[in-house]
Amino acid sequence: MNSQKKQEIRDFTLSVLTEDKAGLINQLTIVFTKRKININSLNVSNSEVAGVSRFTIVTRTSRDMIDKIVKQIRKLIDVLGAFVYEDDQIFYQEIALYKVPTKAFINGNSVENLVRNSGARILVVEEEHIIIEKTGHSKETHDLYQKLEPFGLLEFIRSGRVAVSKSIRKTEAYIKGLEASNSNKLSIKDF
Amino acid sequence: MNTSTLTLAKNKTDNSKKIKGSEAVLKCLIAEGVETIFGYPGGAIMPIYDSLYHYQNKLNHILTRHEQGAVHAAQGMARVTRKTGVCFATSGPGATNLITGIADAQIDSTPLVCITGQVPSHLLGTDAFQETDVIGISMPVTKWNYQVTRAEEIPFAIARAFYIANTGRPGPVLIDITKDAQITEFDFEYDKCEKIRSYHPYPELRSGDLKAAANLINKSKKPYILLGQGVQLSGAEKELIQFAEKTGIPMASTLMGLSGVPVDHPLYVGYLGMHGNYGANIKTNECDVLIAIGMRFDDRVTGDLKKYAKQAKVIHIEIDPSEIDKNVKTTIAINADAKQALTGLIPLVNSARYAEWIEEFRVCDVIEHNKVIDAETHPVSGQIKMAEVISKISALTFGEAVVVTDVGQHQMVANRYYQFQNSLSCITSGGLGTMGFALPAAMGAKVGQPSRDVIAIIGDGGFQMTIQELGTIKQNDLAVKILVLNNNFLGMVRQWQQLFFDKRYSFTELDNPDFQLITKGYGISAQKVSERINLDQAIHDWLSCEGPALLEVVVDQEENVFPMVPSGASVSDIRLD
Structure with missing residues (x-):
């Protein structure tokens, strides 16, 4: 990679496997805070392996910096593995919820068309408002947000990114490998 | 859990x-x-x-x-x-x-x-x-x-x-x-921890890395070893000497690496960094292969990274992978324990000698002696200089004491002039630069190595940050020898104010108490010397004391530590005055 490409600021997705322990989120964010780097989104969930949590962190920075960050994260004692991806190396989604006044549906069928054409769906219908759900990349959920705004959008919320890599390696196999080997988790480059 | x-x-x-x-x-x-x-x-x-x-x-x-x-x-x-x-x-x-x-x-x-x-x-x-x-x-x-x-x-x-x-x-x-x-x-039942699945402290040495490094070393014309604290932490002192003696490569030390190699070793060329030796610094920008062992390229060692060792291929032996490529991009990274890496490397490298290259360092030494060292260590007039005190102590202890330094001018001078002979002897606050470190760290060092001489070297500023530990020293009769180099200033800050802030001495002058009286108040013997003529005797008496003892030496108020790589400058721009 040439040095210009290494300095270019863009989105990176970190996938971090950790032991399921209190304080891990703090330990991870300290790595960013120390370098004054913003986290765009952060999602924590149980992984498919019992006792192992997975953090998905999206941040905008350079390749140079993300490489340093990922090494610092791997250094944390309770981190089992940390992997950095560019957008083309993962499948990823976010989920957005939109609360729209029910009357917006009554005045003509433009909202209904918007929902239909954007691949969104109606989750709940209440007397006062309707909740619309859409999954997709942030640009897509943002587009729908902009289109719904003129209809008196009451509330909009979007989740952090969740992502799976295009690699076929299994988490369980990775953890087993880690337990068996003495090689350094910090030197593992791809997953 | x-x-x-x-x-x-x-x-x-x-x-x-x-x-x-x-x-x-x-x-x-x-x-x-x-x-x-x-x-x-x-x-x-x-x-x-x-x-x-x-x-x-x-x-x-x-x-x-x-x-x-x-x-x-x-x-x-x-x-x-x-x-x-x-x-x-x-x-x-x-x-x-x-x-x-x-x-x-x-x-x-x-x-x-x-x-x-x-x-x-x-x-x-x-x-x-x-x-x-x-x-x-x-x-x-x-x-x-x-x-x-x-x-x-x-x-x-x-x-x-x-x-x-x-x-x-x-x-x-x-x-x-x-x-x-x-x-x-x-x-209650106790089992020692021997493995944590998420923590792998010893990376596996890869033979390919060693071969590539040996190749580079064997072809080099001006190779140069930089040693850090990692050498002592991994107990690789002997392996380092073997490696250096076989390859004939000159070696310099970071502040934290000091005492890893005896300073009188023929291949040792000095101390790196902001107040390090002239040749050790400028030759970093002239070598062709840089072999960094157990060190982390701190900014006080590298100066301006954009102008640091750009001509050299860099081999970095380092146990912590997050240090590799952090500050200096490596040509070959050996992610391993220093002792293990050197043991693996020794059979792969050729015997060689670099007489002309080493001579270049010696030429620099002469320049540094003429411009700085001789005047600092053997002044004939004026007030007592810190460097002459350290030189005398070094000679009297044969370079065999544990030297615990605080932070500031006295720290740089002590580590420049003490002639370390034994490993694990330079104890200083390197990375954090914590004033107040030396006095308590020296008590700990004395407890850890009761048979060794432990000397705490402290400035008048730092001494007052943890001065109360004199009580601990007395209560436990810890035979620490305390040297306070008193210039009535926060000397290093004052030096920067003089050089970079037009001599505006903003809150660096100290009106000090009577250190002898305070120390005696704690029941510890103390003496003060301010005239050169009395210095030898005072040092001798102080070092001969059975228990703990303090020696306060009144030194030149506005002495500066040179050489100096100004903050943010290149190591090549090291100043001799």
């Missing part, structure tokens, strides 16, 4: 008996081979101190005068022995007073286990008396930390703490134990 470990512990209770958590802490420490604890009691750690009352024949506890003193003492002990230093403090202010020392140990890779008391678990989060979130506060400056809220977790937490603190790249660990966990009884 790793549940499988707990289950394991529960299954192994056959020959165990019920004891309190507080006693368990002490049993764990004994099982880890701990002999000395530095600490300070208080409410939340009182059960542990109560148990300690019954363990005084098995564990030596030294009561310091401030928790910062306890942690620096533990650091001093760890640094001279390579063993893990241990300190105790209570919750709240006791715990926060440890933080400076913990941060210091983190940046200088010193193995520590710090145990703090905490308010009872049912009061956590209620802003109880002396409650502070020490886990949150210490997280950025510890290698690992853990809060124990149940007695059953104590063996697990302490076993892990010792394993983590002193494997791989060493560092400080903090274990916070709530008061209720200390007083609860449980079935």
Whole structure:
């Protein structure tokens, strides 16, 4: 990679496997805070392996910096593995919820068309408002947000990114490998 | 909490008996081979101190005068022995007073286990008396930390703490134990920690890396070794000498690496960094292969990174992968323990000699002697110079003492002029630059190496940051020799003000107390010297004292330390005056 490409600021997705322990989120964010780097989104969930949590962190920075960050994260004692991806190396989604006044549906069928054409769906219908759900990349959920705004959008919320890599390696196999080997988790480059 | 470990512990209770958590802490420490604890009691750690009352024949506890003193003492002990230093403090202010020392140990890779008391678990989060979130506060400056809220977790937490603190790249660990966990009884059983699945401290050496490095070294014309503290941390002093002597490559040391190689070794060419040696610095920008061993390219070593060793191919032997390519891009990275890497490298490198290349360093030495060293170490008139004091002490102790320095001008001068002969002898606060470090660290060093001479070299500013530890020294009769180089200034800041802030001496002048009187007040012998004619005798008398003793030397008020690489400049732009 040439040095210009290494300095270019863009989105990176970190996938971090950790032991399921209190304080891990703090330990991870300290790595960013120390370098004054913003986290765009952060999602924590149980992984498919019992006792192992997975953090998905999206941040905008350079390749140079993300490489340093990922090494610092791997250094944390309770981190089992940390992997950095560019957008083309993962499948990823976010989920957005939109609360729209029910009357917006009554005045003509433009909202209904918007929902239909954007691949969104109606989750709940209440007397006062309707909740619309859409999954997709942030640009897509943002587009729908902009289109719904003129209809008196009451509330909009979007989740952090969740992502799976295009690699076929299994988490369980990775953890087993880690337990068996003495090689350094910090030197593992791809997953 | 790793549940499988707990289950394991529960299954192994056959020959165990019920004891309190507080006693368990002490049993764990004994099982880890701990002999000395530095600490300070208080409410939340009182059960542990109560148990300690019954363990005084098995564990030596030294009561310091401030928790910062306890942690620096533990650091001093760890640094001279390579063993893990241990300190105790209570919750709240006791715990926060440890933080400076913990941060210091983190940046200088010193193995520590710090145990703090905490308010009872049912009061956590209620802003109880002396409650502070020490886990949150210490997280950025510890290698690992853990809060124990149940007695059953104590063996697990302490076993892990010792394993983590002193494997791989060493560092400080903090274990916070709530008061209720200390007083609860449980079935005690202790197993040392030998593996953590998420922590792999010793990277596997790859033979391909070694071959590539050896290739580069064998083809080089002007190779240059930079050695850091990693050499001493991994016990690779002998291997380094073997490697250097076989290849004939000159070697220089970082501040933290000092004493890793005897300074009179024919291949040793000096000390790197801001106030290091002239040749050692400028030749970094003239070598063709740079072999960095157990060092982290700190900004005080590299100066401007954009102008640092750009002509050289860089081989970096380093145990911590996050240090590789952090500041200086490597050509070949050997991610391994220094001793292991050097052992692997020695058979692969050719015997060689670089007489002309080494001669270039010697030419620089002559320049530095003429412009700086001779005048500093052998002045004929004017006030006493720091360098002449250090040179005399070095000669009288044959370079064999443990030299513990504080932070500032005296630190740079002491480490420039003390002629270290033995490993684990240069104890200083390198990364954090903690004033107040030397006096307590020297007590710890003396406890760790009672048969060695331990000299604390301190400025008049730093001395007053932890001066109360004179009480600890007296109470425990620790034969530390204390040298205060008094220029009535915060000398290093004053030097920068003179050179870079048009001599505006903003709040750097000190109106000092009578250090002799204070020291004598603590019951420690003290003397003061301000005339050159009396210096030799004073140093001799001071070093001949049986117990602890202080020597205050009044030195040139506006002496500057040279050479100097100005902050942010290239190592090539090192100034001799």
